[in-house]
Amino acid sequence: MATEQPVIVGDSFALGYRFQRYWNASMASAFFFGELGAGLFIVSMFYGIVPGMIGGLVATGILKAYFHLAHMGVPGNSWRAMMRPDRAWISRGIIAIAVFVVFGVAHVLLEVGGIFGLELAVGGALPQAIKIIAVLAALGVLLYHGFLISHSSAISLWSTGLMPIVSIVYALLGGAALTAALGWNGLAVDVPEAMLSLHALMLILLAALAVVLFSLMYAALNGSPGARVSMNLLLKGPFARLFVPLVIGVGLALPLVLLLWVPATDVTSLIVAAAVLVGYYAFRVYIFKAGVYDPIMSFAPTHGTS
Amino acid sequence: MARYGMAFDLRRCIGCNACVIGCKQENSLPDGVFFTRTLSEEYGVFPAVNRVYIPTLCNHCDDAPCEKVCPSGATYTRDDGIVMVDDEKCIGCNSCAVACPYDQRSVMSKELFDNGLFGEGELTPFEEQGYVRFTPGTVTKCDFCSERVDAGLDPACVVTCPTDARIFGDLDDPDSDVSILIRERGGRPPLPEKNTKPKVYYIT
Numbered sequence: 001m002a003t004e005q006p007v008i009v010g011d012s013f014a015l016g017y018r019f020q021r022y023w024n025a026s027m028a029s030a031f032f033f034g035e036l037g038a039g040l041f042i043v044s045m046f047y048g049i050v051p052g053m054i055g056g057l058v059a060t061g062i063l064k065a066y067f068h069l070a071h072m073g074v075p076g077n078s079w080r081a082m083m084r085p086d087r088a089w090i091s092r093g094i095i096a097i098a099v100f101v102v103f104g105v106a107h108v109l110l111e112v113g114g115i116f117g118l119e120l121a122v123g124g125a126l127p128q129a130i131k132i133i134a135v136l137a138a139l140g141v142l143l144y145h146g147f148l149i150s151h152s153s154a155i156s157l158w159s160t161g162l163m164p165i166v167s168i169v170y171a172l173l174g175g176a177a178l179t180a181a182l183g184w185n186g187l188a189v190d191v192p193e194a195m196l197s198l199h200a201l202m203l204i205l206l207a208a209l210a211v212v213l214f215s216l217m218y219a220a221l222n223g224s225p226g227a228r229v230s231m232n233l234l235l236k237g238p239f240a241r242l243f244v245p246l247v248i249g250v251g252l253a254l255p256l257v258l259l260l261w262v263p264a265t266d267v268t269s270l271i272v273a274a275a276v277l278v279g280y281y282a283f284r285v286y287i288f289k290a291g292v293y294d295p296i297m298s299f300a301p302t303h304g305t306s
Numbered sequence: 307m308a309r310y311g312m313a314f315d316l317r318r319c320i321g322c323n324a325c326v327i328g329c330k331q332e333n334s335l336p337d338g339v340f341f342t343r344t345l346s347e348e349y350g351v352f353p354a355v356n357r358v359y360i361p362t363l364c365n366h367c368d369d370a371p372c373e374k375v376c377p378s379g380a381t382y383t384r385d386d387g388i389v390m391v392d393d394e395k396c397i398g399c400n401s402c403a404v405a406c407p408y409d410q411r412s413v414m415s416k417e418l419f420d421n422g423l424f425g426e427g428e429l430t431p432f433e434e435q436g437y438v439r440f441t442p443g444t445v446t447k448c449d450f451c452s453e454r455v456d457a458g459l460d461p462a463c464v465v466t467c468p469t470d471a472r473i474f475g476d477l478d479d480p481d482s483d484v485s486i487l488i489r490e491r492g493g494r495p496p497l498p499e500k501n502t503k504p505k506v507y508y509i510t
Binding site for chain 2: 011013014015016018020022023027071072073074075077078080081082083084087088089090091094148149151152153154155291293294296297
């Protein structure tokens with residue numbers, strides 16, 4: 001019977017759990033900006049908020065790319081990351097980002113052209129096709145992050161089908177919160193029903209986030225030993241001091257309270273957006289920090305069956 | 307074509323770490339980088355206490371997760387089953403490192419080569435001749451000393467082991483020492499639940 005030994009042995013020559021130390025805050029930032037940018041673009045596009053679409057493209061196309069390159073050991077070879085879309089989620093993601101940025105920029109140019117009454121030499125179904133491709137690529141960007149880490153069987157905490165769902169919910173929630181903050185002046189004054197629907201969307205996404213986060217916690221605490229160790233680190237261990245207040249308190253409870261019981265103003269919209277983003281970023285950082293490798297002990301004389 | 311693998315006889319391993327030193331010398335590994343480790347754990351209650359040693363290295367999995375996640379195609383498997391890394395193609399994204407359930411990848415950060423073993427910014431002649439094989443910023447790993455294997459020799463850790471606790475050979479040859487040992491004494495792969503089909507077995 002294998003014995004669970006929740007001992008983090010660091011880099012020593014001892015048997016036990018080891019922290020993953022290969023993806024750090026820089027990679028967490030890349031995940032955060034990549035997902036947030038795609039989510040912001042999709043929601044902003046739906047509500048016609050051009051600054052939101054531009055912000056989404058900047059977040060994914062520039063900030064995510066910067067943090068990825070900062071993390072990479074050989075940034076000069078980064079183009080090679082697209083070489084294996086047949087098997088690697090990173091390659092698929094990079095291609096989705098490239099398509100998203102190209103078609104997203106094209107769509108924004110068409111939108112801006114429309115705002116200024118410019119006659120662009122584009123007609124027929126092409127603008128609609130560009131819009132659809134941009135949205136599909138943005139969805140690809142949203143999804144690949146979740147699939148990328150959920151396919152990592154090495155880190156039990158990440159190896160769950162809930163990760164892509166967390167990515168979608170967080171990205172759309174962050175996008176909705178930022179769209180409400182960026183588009184307050186336009187939407188609240190000119191299209192109040194649009195702002196109401198945006199608030200309803202945020203409430204639905206917050207409820208979904210609560211379900212997904214607590215499902216993730218429950219699954220980890222009742223899952224494999226490695227996942228249990230990681231979740232205990234997040235909820236009771238050294239990471240709990242920041243993970244619980246930031247992810248659950250600031251990122252989930254505070255926006256819920258503000259949206260349900262505080263009258264909607266431009267200031268509350270900004271606070272809601274800031275709170276959601278703080279919780280989202282903290283989640284990304286601490287999920288990376290708490291990832292551990294399982295010890296190789298199922299066959300050891302102390303733990304094995306011999 | 308052979309399919310190379312290794313077996314660790316845990317009853318023989320005395321935890322001397324000669325394999326670790328042999329590996330570091332053979333591969334000119336920088337400070338803090340290990341392609342093989344001998345992990346240990348104490349167990350029991352005084353006075354009946356003991357210590358177990360678990361040697362580890364890359365398991366050269368048949369279904370290598372590091373190869374599947376590599377976005378640049380830098381990680382590949384040779385026909386003889388040895389999982390290799392092509393430095394020229396590696397982008398240093400570390401995705402292989404987080405995909406390996408055995409934590410057997412090593413990041414060759416630029417600082418390792420700048421500081422040298424003595425941390426004074428000056429490399430010894432040993433380091434100078436050895437570090438040329440690495441590309442700073444890439445991720446690398448044990449390759450079963452592929453150059454030695456190609457020359458018909460055993461990996462450095464195997465020949466260094468004073469107790470013959472490491473047995474290397476062709477897993478597809480039923481008459482090889484490693485195949486006989488695994489068959490007769492029930493070799494078990496590490497973390498079989500990860501479904502990586504390792505080519506390294508532990509004999510208890």
